[in-house]
Amino acid sequence: MISLPVVLISVVLFFVLFFGIGFLLNMLLRMSWIMALIYPIVCAFIINDQKLIDFVRTPLESFPNLIVKFGSLAAADVLILTSGLIGAVMSGIAIKSLRKRGYQMF
Template sequence: MSIVVLIISMVLFFVLFFGIGFILNMILRMSWVMAIIYPLVAILIIDKVSFSEYFTNTKAAFWDLGHRISSLALADNLILFSGFTGAIIAGITIKMLRKNGYQMF
């Protein structure tokens, strides 16, 4: 992966999850909802096991998830971290806006 593609991917993930987090925080009036949901989204992006296997074949599903997380490249970790940063900053932004008197919805 070239450095240009990495930077563009990081910016896209940041903006994507900032926007989704901002909208969810505004509608649901819970400042940290996307920061809580983001790890589940990241697991769905990383893992190739179906969601139902976490309940039917728990040990193998979590072992496969651990193996996939540990085998991620640095670029993948940076991209996923930038998405999580966007979700966190969306929560901080909503908190600051509400503190300054802006009432959304």
């Protein structure tokens, strides 16, 4: 069981972390939603303990195992990962609004 202060700090940390990474990627690659598209893959790497090559070699075993892992997450883990997704989406919104207002990043 994770304590409440750890969950709160983790939520803020994941939001800020993925907002920052998403903002930088959006700015450099000029694609407003790149981090929101990459985020599910990042979540799969965080949750799963299998190697990437296993998804290519044995996909019929690897993908069901990943789905089972997603299903067995605790509520605190889902909240933390959701805050990271919100941070990634907010970075896309921030870049879009800055570009709309005339700011050009790289």
